[in-house]
Each structure stands twice: as structure tokens, then as C-alpha cells.
Amino acid sequence: MKILIIEDEPHNAQILSEIIVQLKPNSIILETLESVEQAVKYLSNHNNTPDLIFSDIQLADGLSFEIFSKIKIKCPIIFCTAYDQYTLQAFKTNGIEYILKPVKEEDIEAAFIKYDTLKESLKPDNEIVHLLKKTFSEKKNYKTSILVHYKESFIPIAVHKIAFFVVENEILYIQTLDTQRYPVFKTISEIESSIDPSLFFRINRQVLLNKNIIKEIQPYFNRKVIIITDKTITEQLIVSRLKVTEFMNWIEQS
Template sequence: MKAVIVEDEKPAARRLQRMLEKLEVQVIATLNSVEEATNWFLQHEHPELIFLDIQLSDGLSFEIFENVEIDCCIIFTTAYDEYALQAFKLNSIDYLLKPIDDEELEAAIEKFKRTRHSSPATMDLKNLKNLLNLPTSDYRKRFSIQVGQHLKLINTDEISCFYSENKGTYLHTTDNRSYLIESSLDKLEPELDPEKFFRVSRKFIIRMNDIADIITYSNQRLEVRLRHYNDQQIIVSRERVKDFKEWLG
């Protein structure tokens, strides 16, 4: 049996690997962040079983599933409240509370062996997030971009702006590259953190940290100049100027 561990605490990951090896489970990878796990699952054949910590160094492990379709079984490893997790056990997702107990680990493995030959359990990750009441948001943290035969991951803090042009929607990065994305500004707007991004017009959504200058413009409008985008003039539409100023604080 092959398994992957996703755990950002190295001592905990090493301990879990030793425990699994005693149970004749082969650990083929140990991953310690959302980014590393996402990249690994995009590039490798998936194992039979994943041991998944919930809170990782760069975010919550649920973010992995925004970019990767996982079709294998998952056992969560977490230090969160046992009562909430016990309730969610009704949905056939197993879990192990830290520090992991040898007998509970063995029981989880045996449960996996019994269930893997039957129809797979439905893993409702949104329900799990709600049940655990985790301090997370639904705002996009990264985008997966098709570049030739490869997928490129771009974090939102690497984005200067989004813009529409010739019936397409693009994101522009802080290394001055534009990528076509399969979305529209209307769809993107509610997916972005409103503390970081603002839609200044029908054509542009900009990121606050990339603003270099703001200049008064004709007809009570404003011109925004970004540090890493200068292909087109960015004008804050008159009806958005008041909200834009409030957004700036």
C-alpha cells in the first residue's frame, strides 16, 4: 500500500512515517506545504491513501483541492476538537487526532482496507470546513494557468492586475507577463479579497500593493499607474471614485 503524508511539522511527519512503515505502508512522499503538495499531485500518480494535516505553513490543506482533483482516500490528521470531528465521521472521512495513537492509526488503516474495495466515500470538503469552523476565507489565493503542456501556479500576491481585452480576460504578473485565463472580470470580482483588489472600471481589477501613483484626471475621474503594468491607461470610472477612495483608506 502506498501513501503520501502532507504535514508541515517535520518531527510529526517523521513519527507518522515510522508508524506507517511498521504497518507495512510505503510512504512515497512527505510534503510540507499547500504549494509543494499541489505541485506534487499535479506531476505524479496519486497514491492509494493520503494523510493530510489541515493547517499547513502556507494555508489550509483544502486549498490543494482547488487546483487538483484528488481521487484517492484521505485520512485527516489534526489537533482540532474531537467532538466536531466525531460528528463528521458520519460522512465516512476518517481522522486521527494528534498526537497520533498507534492503535487508532492501525484501526484507520484497517478501515481503509475494508472500504477501498467498495464504492468510495464522498469527501465533502466544504462541509468539513464549515463543521470545523476554521478561520479560512473563500477568496482565491492562487491561479492555475495553462502554459503549453504545463500548469503554472501564480499566487495572488504576484498579480499586478486583471484586465479584459479583445473579448479575453488576462492576469498580469509582477514580472511583467500577461496570461489568458478562463474567466471574466464579473466572475473574478467576488472571488478576490476586497481588501487587496478593487475593480476600477469595466476593464480593470487592480491590486492595491502594486499601485505606484494616482493622478487626478478629467471629468472627476482618477488615473492609476501600477508598478508592473503600463500597456494601457487605467482610469477609475467616475461612479467608482468614491468607493475607490474609501478602499484606499
């Protein structure tokens, strides 16, 4: 897959590139462009035809929509932006996903899944716009408790009493604040999408962590960080390198 990135912030472009390569190692990043002018010039050359475009919206010399009004493109666009007011305009272009910054690996992965699904049989543009607008506008009701199997019964565990979720030997477990542990017969991605993202953060592929147990954040090797808690926890709670910036921003949010 040939991918074009349009992003005027080098740090964001680098993070996005790393996530793309990690999720799609066989993909080719054709170029990273920083402005409307550069993108128009690049896409005017018919030899530079991407299969997919990742594009910021607010660029140094204007909005990226100016590019797509000047150049007729056939490939889908995944918009990555810090602003939510351009949703409808994005989907009136070839937009198939609208990701709010800071970019998350899970959001990019979901966007690739959507791209792969639509690639073989795209619906008419107006139907895609309608479906995506409906999906984007739906309000999320997050779970307040999780049912776990205990002895011969099911018992509810209040979400705010969960220290973290952890995958071990392909099984997902809940660890409560009082150090009890229960298996949950769901995937960590299913749990992540059903609980409040302001309370829980997926620090790596194995661990979904409750913000309220964090006492300190310390540097770790290879640009990772490790979390120190005030609970008796044996696991090393390490934030993966690609998630550190997003994690730090999440910590500061209310």
C-alpha cells in the first residue's frame, strides 16, 4: 500500500509514520508534505498516486480541503486533526475516517480496518457520508461495572474499583484495587471501547490502566516510562514508546 502523509508538524508526522509502519510493515510512505502548495504540486504529477492519504486539516498555508478542491483524487483520505468542527466537510471529500489528535495507535488500526473493508466494494459517496456522520454523532454510554465469573456465579465489579486489566497467556484479567484478580472472557479491545477513556488508558498491548492508581511516572529505557503506584502490584506497568506523548497528555486532562 502506498501512503501519502500531509502534516506540517514534524513530530506528529514522525509519530504517525512510526505507527503506520508498525501496523502495516509492507506499506510504502511515498512522502510527507507540509503545505497545501507542496501537496498540490506533488499530486499534480500523475505518477505520484497514493492508495491512501493521511492528512492534517489546518496547514501552515491553509486548510487541506483546498488541495482536494484543486486536485481530483480517487483514493480515500483519513483526516487527523486537533479540531472537531470540520467533520462534515471532511466526509464530503474522500474522507473515510476523522481522527482527533493526539493520534492513537488504536484509532489508526481501526481506520486501516475500515479502509480494508471499503476497499473492495465502496458504497456511493452519499451513503458513506450518511453512515459515517451517524457513527460519529452517536453518544457513548460507558459501562459502570463488569461481570466476572466467580465460583458458580457471576458477580459485578464496579469499574472505578478496577486497578487495571491485563492480558496474560492470551487471557484477560481484572485486577481490583484490593488486589483481587478475575478472568474476563472478552478481549482487551472490547473492554477498552466500552469503558470511560478519561479513566482508563491502554499503556501497551497488554495493560489497560486506571488513572487513579498512578503515583509517579519515571523514565525507562528506550524512551519509555514506567508507572509507580501506591498499590501492591507485581507487574511492571510500562508505557510503550509510541504511547508516551499521548499518555502524558491524557494524564493532564480532567
